[in-house]
Amino acid sequence: MQYTMKMSTRPGKPPRSARRLSRRGDTRRLLIETALAMLDGDKSFDGLSLRELTREVGIVPTAFYRHFPDMDALGLALVDESFRSLRQILEDVRKDTRSAERLVASVVKSLYRHIAANRAGFAFIASERFGGSATVRNAIRRELRLVQTELAVDLARLPFLKDWNTQDLHMIASLIVNAMVAIAVDVLDVGAHDRDGEAALMKRAEQQLRLILLGVPHWKSSR
Amino acid sequence: MQYTMKMSTRPGKPPRSARRLSRRGDTRRLLIETALAMLDGDKSFDGLSLRELTREVGIVPTAFYRHFPDMDALGLALVDESFRSLRQILEDVRKDTRSAERLVASVVKSLYRHIAANRAGFAFIASERFGGSATVRNAIRRELRLVQTELAVDLARLPFLKDWNTQDLHMIASLIVNAMVAIAVDVLDVGAHDRDGEAALMKRAEQQLRLILLGVPHWKSSR
DNA sequence: TCTGCAAGTCAACACTTGTACACTAAAAAG
DNA sequence: CTTTTTAGTGTACAAGTGTTGACTTGCAGA
Numbered sequence: 001m002q003y004t005m006k007m008s009t010r011p012g013k014p015p016r017s018a019r020r021l022s023r024r025g026d027t028r029r030l031l032i033e034t035a036l037a038m039l040d041g042d043k044s045f046d047g048l049s050l051r052e053l054t055r056e057v058g059i060v061p062t063a064f065y066r067h068f069p070d071m072d073a074l075g076l077a078l079v080d081e082s083f084r085s086l087r088q089i090l091e092d093v094r095k096d097t098r099s100a101e102r103l104v105a106s107v108v109k110s111l112y113r114h115i116a117a118n119r120a121g122f123a124f125i126a127s128e129r130f131g132g133s134a135t136v137r138n139a140i141r142r143e144l145r146l147v148q149t150e151l152a153v154d155l156a157r158l159p160f161l162k163d164w165n166t167q168d169l170h171m172i173a174s175l176i177v178n179a180m181v182a183i184a185v186d187v188l189d190v191g192a193h194d195r196d197g198e199a200a201l202m203k204r205a206e207q208q209l210r211l212i213l214l215g216v217p218h219w220k221s222s223r
Numbered sequence: 224m225q226y227t228m229k230m231s232t233r234p235g236k237p238p239r240s241a242r243r244l245s246r247r248g249d250t251r252r253l254l255i256e257t258a259l260a261m262l263d264g265d266k267s268f269d270g271l272s273l274r275e276l277t278r279e280v281g282i283v284p285t286a287f288y289r290h291f292p293d294m295d296a297l298g299l300a301l302v303d304e305s306f307r308s309l310r311q312i313l314e315d316v317r318k319d320t321r322s323a324e325r326l327v328a329s330v331v332k333s334l335y336r337h338i339a340a341n342r343a344g345f346a347f348i349a350s351e352r353f354g355g356s357a358t359v360r361n362a363i364r365r366e367l368r369l370v371q372t373e374l375a376v377d378l379a380r381l382p383f384l385k386d387w388n389t390q391d392l393h394m395i396a397s398l399i400v401n402a403m404v405a406i407a408v409d410v411l412d413v414g415a416h417d418r419d420g421e422a423a424l425m426k427r428a429e430q431q432l433r434l435i436l437l438g439v440p441h442w443k444s445s446r
Numbered sequence: 447t448c449t450g451c452a453a454g455t456c457a458a459c460a461c462t463t464g465t466a467c468a469c470t471a472a473a474a475a476g
Numbered sequence: 477c478t479t480t481t482t483a484g485t486g487t488a489c490a491a492g493t494g495t496t497g498a499c500t501t502g503c504a505g506a
Contacts, residue, residue: 027483044355047269049463059484062465066483071464127353130346130408132267141412168430175402175431182401185353189364207391208398214438250453272493282454285495289453294494 028067030057032077036120039127045075046132075128075136082121083143085114090150100160100216104209111180112202115187126185148177160216168221172212179208251290253280255300259343262350268298269355298351298359305344306366308337313373323383323439327432334403335425338410349408371400383439391444395435402431 034057038048050071054061068074089110096106115122129140152173155161161169183205190197257280262268273294277284291297312333319329338345352363375396378384384392406428413420 042355042357044267044269046267047355050465051463060486061463062467062486063484065465123353127355129353130350131354132265132270132350134265171427171430172434174405174427175434178405179398179401182397182405204394204397207394211395211398211435211438211442214441215434215436216438218437218441219434273495274493283456284493285456285497286454288495 027057027059027063031064031067031074032081035074035078036081036124039078040120040123044131045078045124045128045136072133072135075133076139078124079128079136079139079143082118082124083147085118085121086125086147089114090147090154093151094154100158100210100213103158104206104213107180107209108202108206111184111205112187112198115184116192119188119192122184123188126181126188144177144181148173151177164219165221168219172216175212176209179212180205183208250280250282250286254287254290254297255304258297258301259304259347262301263343263346267354268301268347268351268359295356295358298356299362301347302351302359302362302366305341305347306370308341308344309348309370312337313370313377316374317377323381323433323436326381327429327436330403330432331425331429334407334428335410335421338407339415342411342415345407346411349404349411367400367404371396374400387442388444391442395439398435399432402435403428406431 031053035048035053038053038056039045048071050064051061054064068077089107092110093103093107096102125140125144128136129144131137148170152166152169155169155173156164161172164172183201187198187201190201254276258271258276261271261276261279271294273287274284277287291300312330315333316326316330319325348363348367351359352367354360371393375389375392378392378396379387384395387395406424410421410424413424
């Protein structure tokens, strides 16, 4: 009942010849990607119908059930897919833990790169975080909380945050994650065409991060 | 254009006692409030159907059109309604511009009070901000940007922010607004029953605000 | 008292929706 | 090669959808 996404990938199975007259390749994959693409536009997950999706993919509605028992199951797969890229950002950050300056530059750059590479995924996370499907919503929040915790752990390793307690670290981690998610959403909003708008937003992201870190040395825990 | 012949038509259909429940109270109001209530649960706006809503309200589907031309129009009304309370927070803040300490305490308290009083409205804003309906989504963003600008103006009046330039003020305003919206959402998430959880979140909100303001005196604009 | 209009009613339309069932072709397994 | 599994197909159905149109009421204003 939990997550059964892992076992679906058979090891070492390359895509091969057409199975049906027209369709070739992993339809499951196609369902996921098409769904993400459709949700990138003006549609929410629970406004997306099974028939609509299968129509777009090019299969008959009932064929959907060969790959997912449910639309909710598809939703979970989308969450899984979308978070893959987001986690990568943390990886990148982990390598640059020298100074606060370098850290800020590193995270902003990494953020920008991953947004550009995975637009639809970010859009999905942002919109369905508070979206209609409880299953999807909860999955996203769990993942996001996990990211936040990981960030807190990474922060603990920074020299200028050495003697902060756990609660305070989580506080600052949540502030950072939320700020970055908000920025990401704004970036998605201005669209890929507006380079200047994007640049301004990334600058803002950098400034906000710097401002936050600026307060750190003067922080005194209240407990 | 309208034909109003009263006596002519008697097409074999007995004039049944089609008793109107005579909802002489504002049905329009009822539509708005019921919609908000329904969206507070596990439903997104574009997952809410006209028939579903009217069924809940207790009128026939077609009667909906007496009040709104569209579901989108209803959506805009919901945005309007929901922002009424949010703006009130800014009003409250405006009265407490003495010290940073007082400001933080004031905004957090005001935030809490308004969330409690207007749960559904906040939930609506949060979820439809990135939701499916483009009309609603854009309306919310415009309002939110307006709030952010207003906050920037208010911040400019604070003594310790006197010589900040506009761009920097907007940067900090957006950081604050986003942080508070995120907190609000978390508060909605823990539910009304969990008093301890709520208290912890409000404490976090206060800490985050304080941390941000702590960095302010050391900020040097980069232009 | 009469009349016009806002706000309700019912019936009907042409769709779309999720899902069940029976069937079939192709690939994988033996 | 034969068999089994997988992933596709078509048909069908009951239920839900937005919207039109014609009709009915009760209240407000003349």
